[in-house]
Amino acid sequence: xxxxxxxxxxxxxxxxxxxxxxxxxxxxxxxxxxxxxxxxxxxxxxxxxxxxxxxxxxxxxxxxxxxxxxxxxxxxxxxxxxxxxxxxxxxxxxxxxxxxxxxxxxxxxxxxxxxxxxxxxxxxxxxxxxxxxxxxxxxxxxxxxxxxxxxxxxxxxxxxxxxxxxxxxxxxxxxxxxxxxxxxxxxxxxxxxxxxxxxxxxxxxxxxxxxxxxxxxxxxxxxxxxxxxxxxxxxxxxxxxxxxxxxxxxxxxxxxxxxxxxxxxxxxxxxxxxxxxxxxxxxxxxxxxxxxxxxxxxxxxxxxxxxxxxxxxxxxxxxxxxxxxxxxxxxxxxxxxxxxxxxxxxxxxxxxxxxxxxxxxxxxxxxxxxxxxxxxxxxxxxxxxxxxxxxxxxxxxxxxxxxxxxxxxxxxxxxxxxxxxxxxxxxxxxxxxxxxxxxxxxxxxxxxxxxxxxxxxxxxxxxxxxxxxxxxxxxxxxxxxxxxxxxxxxxxxxxxxxxxxxxxxxxxxxxxxxxxxxxxxxxxxxxxxxxxxxxxxxxxxxxxxxxxxxxxxxxxxxxxxxxxxxxxxxxxxxxxxxxxxxxxxxxxxxxxxxxxxxxxxxxxxxxxxxxxxxxxxxxxxxxxxxxxxxxxxxxxxxxxxxxxxxxxxxxxxxxxxxxxxxxxxxxxxxxxxxxxxxxxxxxxxxxxxxxxxxxxxxxxxxxxxxxxxxxxxxxxxxxxxxxxxxxxxxxxxxxxxxxxxxxxxxxxxxxxxxxxxxxxxxxxxxxxxxxxxxxxxxxxxxxxxxxxxxxxxxxxxxxxxxxxxxxxxxx
RNA sequence: GCCGAUAUGGCGGAAUUGGUAGACGCACUGGAUUCAAAAUCCAGCGGGAAACCAUGUGGGUUCGAGUCCCACUAUCGGUACCA
Numbered sequence: 001x002x003x004x005x006x007x008x009x010x011x012x013x014x015x016x017x018x019x020x021x022x023x024x025x026x027x028x029x030x031x032x033x034x035x036x037x038x039x040x041x042x043x044x045x046x047x048x049x050x051x052x053x054x055x056x057x058x059x060x061x062x063x064x065x066x067x068x069x070x071x072x073x074x075x076x077x078x079x080x081x082x083x084x085x086x087x088x089x090x091x092x093x094x095x096x097x098x099x100x101x102x103x104x105x106x107x108x109x110x111x112x113x114x115x116x117x118x119x120x121x122x123x124x125x126x127x128x129x130x131x132x133x134x135x136x137x138x139x140x141x142x143x144x145x146x147x148x149x150x151x152x153x154x155x156x157x158x159x160x161x162x163x164x165x166x167x168x169x170x171x172x173x174x175x176x177x178x179x180x181x182x183x184x185x186x187x188x189x190x191x192x193x194x195x196x197x198x199x200x201x202x203x204x205x206x207x208x209x210x211x212x213x214x215x216x217x218x219x220x221x222x223x224x225x226x227x228x229x230x231x232x233x234x235x236x237x238x239x240x241x242x243x244x245x246x247x248x249x250x251x252x253x254x255x256x257x258x259x260x261x262x263x264x265x266x267x268x269x270x271x272x273x274x275x276x277x278x279x280x281x282x283x284x285x286x287x288x289x290x291x292x293x294x295x296x297x298x299x300x301x302x303x304x305x306x307x308x309x310x311x312x313x314x315x316x317x318x319x320x321x322x323x324x325x326x327x328x329x330x331x332x333x334x335x336x337x338x339x340x341x342x343x344x345x346x347x348x349x350x351x352x353x354x355x356x357x358x359x360x361x362x363x364x365x366x367x368x369x370x371x372x373x374x375x376x377x378x379x380x381x382x383x384x385x386x387x388x389x390x391x392x393x394x395x396x397x398x399x400x401x402x403x404x405x406x407x408x409x410x411x412x413x414x415x416x417x418x419x420x421x422x423x424x425x426x427x428x429x430x431x432x433x434x435x436x437x438x439x440x441x442x443x444x445x446x447x448x449x450x451x452x453x454x455x456x457x458x459x460x461x462x463x464x465x466x467x468x469x470x471x472x473x474x475x476x477x478x479x480x481x482x483x484x485x486x487x488x489x490x491x492x493x494x495x496x497x498x499x500x501x502x503x504x505x506x507x508x509x510x511x512x513x514x515x516x517x518x519x520x521x522x523x524x525x526x527x528x529x530x531x532x533x534x535x536x537x538x539x540x541x542x543x544x545x546x547x548x549x550x551x552x553x554x555x556x557x558x559x560x561x562x563x564x565x566x567x568x569x570x571x572x573x574x575x576x577x578x579x580x581x582x583x584x585x586x587x588x589x590x591x592x593x594x595x596x597x598x599x600x601x602x603x604x605x606x607x608x609x610x611x612x613x614x615x616x617x618x619x620x621x622x623x624x625x626x627x628x629x630x631x632x633x634x635x636x637x638x639x640x641x642x643x644x645x646x647x648x649x650x651x652x653x654x655x656x657x658x659x660x661x662x663x664x665x666x667x668x669x670x671x672x673x674x675x676x677x678x679x680x681x682x683x684x685x686x687x688x689x690x691x692x693x694x695x696x697x698x699x700x701x702x703x704x705x706x707x708x709x710x711x712x713x714x715x716x717x718x719x720x721x722x723x724x725x726x727x728x729x730x731x732x733x734x735x736x737x738x739x740x741x742x743x744x745x746x747x748x749x750x751x752x753x754x755x756x757x758x759x760x761x762x763x764x765x766x767x768x769x770x771x772x773x774x775x776x777x778x779x780x781x782x783x784x785x786x787x788x789x790x791x792x793x794x795x796x797x798x799x800x801x802x803x804x805x806x807x808x809x810x811x
Numbered sequence: 812g813c814c815g816a817u818a819u820g821g822c823g824g825a826a827u828u829g830g831u832a833g834a835c836g837c838a839c840u841g842g843a844u845u846c847a848a849a850a851u852c853c854a855g856c857g858g859g860a861a862a863c864c865a866u867g868u869g870g871g872u873u874c875g876a877g878u879c880c881c882a883c884u885a886u887c888g889g890u891a892c893c894a
C-alpha cells in the first residue's frame with residue numbers, strides 16, 4: 001500500500017494495542033535516559049517548532065533503543081505560567097480548563113507524530129500530584145536555609161494595579177493601558193543560588209555541553225576577583241562598601257557613585273539636593289536594566305550633597321547617584337577612578353569632576369591616553385608609588401584589612417533567584433504566617449497546599465490568592481492558632497527545575513521522590529532543547545540538582561550529561577514565528593497531506609538540526625518521491641528471480657556503500673546530524689537501484705542490503721519502514737531490531753583518488769587501490785604518467801605526503 | 812550596551828575538524844517515454860573561451876585555509892517576571 005497518513009494510523013493503533021512503548025524499569029539492559037524540554041501548553045496546539053524539536057529527538061531515542069539500550073524517553077507539560085492567566089483575564093476561561101484542554105490536544109498531536117513515549121511516565125506541572133513535590137522541594141530548600149525573603153523591585157502599573165512581567169512593559173509603558181510603569185518594592189521569596197556559584201562553574205568542566213552554552217553560563221555567573229573596600233561618610237555615620245577589581249587605583253578615586261534605588265541615598269542626601277535626587281530616582285525607576293547598562297546612552301546622574309572619605313589617603317570625595325550603577329550587582333556602590341575607567345571617565349568629563357592619574361605604563365614608550373585601563377606602575381599614590389598593579393592590589397588591600405576597611409573578595413554577577421510571583425496560576429508557596437510563631441513552613445505531611453479553583457484573578461491591586469478566604473485562612477502547623485497563608489505563587493521555572501526527577505516514578509505512584517528509582521535511571525544522558533534556555537532554565541536545574549545532592553537525595557550533581565540544542569524554525573519571511581506577525585505555519589496540514597513520516601523526514605533532511613532556519617516547504621514533495629522510490633524498490637526486491645549469480649565488482653561496491661552507510665548514519669544520528677544521515681540512506685538506495693540494473697545479480701545480497709536500508713531508516717520514519725518490512729514478508733517489529741553492524745572488510749573494497757598538488761594548487765588525481773599501504777600508494781603516485789609529466793624538469797624543493805590523503809610538491 | 816551564535820551555488824545544505832569546496836536533495840536545462848500532459852527514467856548543472864577566479868568584507872599564518880589568528884559588516888538568540 002502506498003504511504004499516506006492511513007499507514008501511520010494503522011501502525012499507531014497496533015502499537016498502542018500491543019503496548020510497544022511500555023517502559024520496563026527493571027530491564028537488564030544498560031539504561032539510557034533521553035528527553036526534550038517539556039512544552040508549555042499556552043497555544044492551543046503544537047507548533048512547527050515543537051515538531052522540529054520532538055520528532056528528530058524521538059528518532060534519536062529509537063536509534064538508541066536499536067543500539068540495545070533500555071531507553072527511557074518521557075514527555076510532560078510545563079503547565080503553570082503567565083500566558084494562561086492572561087488568556088483567562090482576557091476571555092474569562094479558567095486557566096486550568098484551557099490548559100488541560102490544550103494538553104489533551106497536544107498529546108493527540110504527539111501520538112500522530114508517532115513518538116515512542118510511555119504516557120504512564122508523564123507529568124503536568126499544574127496538577128496537585130506534581131506540584132505537591134514542587135512544594136516539597138521548596139520545603140527542603142527552606143529547611144536547608146536556601147530559601148529566604150527580602151525586598152525586591154517589581155514592575156508596577158498604577159492604573160491596572162498590577163505587577164507586570166518584563167514582557168508586558170513596552171517602552172516603559174504598560175502593554176494594556178499605556179501607563180508609565182514604575183518600580184515598586186515588595187517582600188519576596190528567593191532561592192540562594194549564589195551559594196552554588198562556584199560549584200556551578202566547576203561543574204561545567206565535566207559535562208558534554210555545547211561550548212557556546214557553557215560560555216554563556218560562565219559569563220552569567222560572572223566571577224570576578226577583587227576587593228571590598230569601605231568608605232566612611234564624612235560625618236562618620238555610614239559605611240559605604242564598594243567592590244572593585246582594581247584596588248591599585250584607589251588613590252585615583254575622585255568621587256563615588258551609588259545606585260539611585262539604594263536605601264542609603266535617602267539617609268545621606270542633603271536637604272539642598274533632595275529635590276533633584278528624588279526627581280532622578282523617579283526617572284531611573286522607569287528604565288530597564290538594558291537601557292541603564294547601555295554605553296551608547298549618555299551618562300546621567302546627580303550629586304547627593306554628601307561626601308565620603310577615601311580610606312587610603314583621607315581625601316574627601318563627593319557621593320553621586322547614577323543609573324549605570326545597579327543595586328543588585330556587587331555592593332550597589334562604586335568608587336570612581338575616571339583616569340582609569342571608561343565609564344567613570346565619561347561621567348567625570350560630563351560633570352566636570354576631577355580626574356587624577358595614578359597609573360603609568362610599564363614602558364615609558366607605551367601609548368598612554370586617558371582613560372588608561374591597562375595594568376601598569378603606580379604614581380601619585382604616596383607610599384605605593386612604583387609598585388606594579390599586581391603588587392599594589394595585594395599591598396593596598398592588606399593595609400586596609402589591618403584597619404578593618406577592606407578585604408579580598410570574589411564577586412559574582414549571578415543574583416539570587418527570585419521565585420515569588422504575585423499571580424494566581426502557579427504552585428502556592430508552602431508557607432504560613434502566624435502572629436505567635438512568625439514564618440512557618442508547611443510540614444511535608446500537609447502537602448500539597450492546594451491551589452483553589454474559584455478565585456478572582458482579574459488584576460485589582462491585590463495578589464489573587466489573597467482574595468480567597470478559603471485559601472488564606474489556616475491553622476498554624478506549630479501552635480494550632482489562627483494563621484494566614486503566603487499568597488504568592490512560585491515562578492514556573494521552579495516547576496521545571498526538577499521535573500526530570502519526576503518522570504521515573506510512574507504517574508500512579510504516590511511517592512514521587514523515590515531516591516532509589518531516580519538514581520537508577522538519572523542523570524539524563526542526552527537532553528534536547530532550545531538554546532534560549534542557556535542561561536536561566538539550564539542554570540536553575542543544575543542548581544536544584546546540586547542542592548538535592550547535598551541534601552542527600554541524589555547520587556549525582558549534574559542533571560544533564562550531554563546537551564543538544566535544536567535550531568529555531570523561523571517564519572517563511574525569516575522572522576521568528578508569532579501570531580502577531582501572522583507568519584506561523586501549522587504542522588497539522590502537512591501531516592494530513594503527506595503523513596507524519598514524510599513530514600518528520602523532511603524536517604530532518606531540509607535543515608541543519610542545530611541551526612534551523614526559515615520555513616520553506618518546496619522540498620517536501622521530494623521526500624514523498626524518496627518514499628515512492630523505496631516503495632518501488634520493495635516491489636522489485638519481492639519479485640527477484642532466484643538462482644542468479646553475481647558479477648563481482650558491482651556487488652563489492654554495493655557492500656562497501658552499505659557498510660559505509662551504516663557507519664556514517666551511526667555517527668550522524670549520534671550527533672543529531674539527521675540531514676546527512678538521510679543523505680547517506682539515499683546514496684544506499686541509489687546504489688541498490690544501480691546494482692539491480694545489472695543483468696546478473698546476487699538476490700541474497702541485494703535483499704539483505706535492502707533490508708538493511710529499511711532498518712536504518714526505521715528510527716527516522718517508523719511507520720513507513722514498518723510497512724515496507726511487512727510487505728517484505730516480516731511479521732515482527734522493527735522497533736525491537738538491533739541496529740545493523742558495520743563490516744570493516746566490506747568498507748575496504750574499491751579504489752580511491754589521491755589529489756596531487758603543486759605549490760598547494762590541485763593539478764591532478766591518481767586513482768589507487770584502497771587495499772595498498774600508504775607507502776605503496778606513494779609509489780603508485782610517483783609512477784603515474786600524469787604526475788611524471790607535471791614534475792618533468794622541475795626542481796623539487798619540498799614534498800609533502802599525507803599518507804593516503806594528499807600529495808603536494810613545492811617547486 | 813553586555814554575553815553567545817551565524818554567514819558556503821538560484822535554494823536547503825555537505826566537507827571525515829588544516830588536505831580534491833559544493834556530498835545529498837530542490838529548482839532549472841536537454842533527452843527518452845507519451846496523441847499530449849503528469850509521473851517516471853537518463854544526462855547536465857558555481858563563474859570563465861582559457862589561464863584562472865570563487866566559502867559575508869579586508870588583512871595575516873601555512874606547502875595548503877570554508878576550517879586557525881586580527882580587524883570589520885549584517886542577521887539571529889539571551890539579558891534574570893514569556894517559557
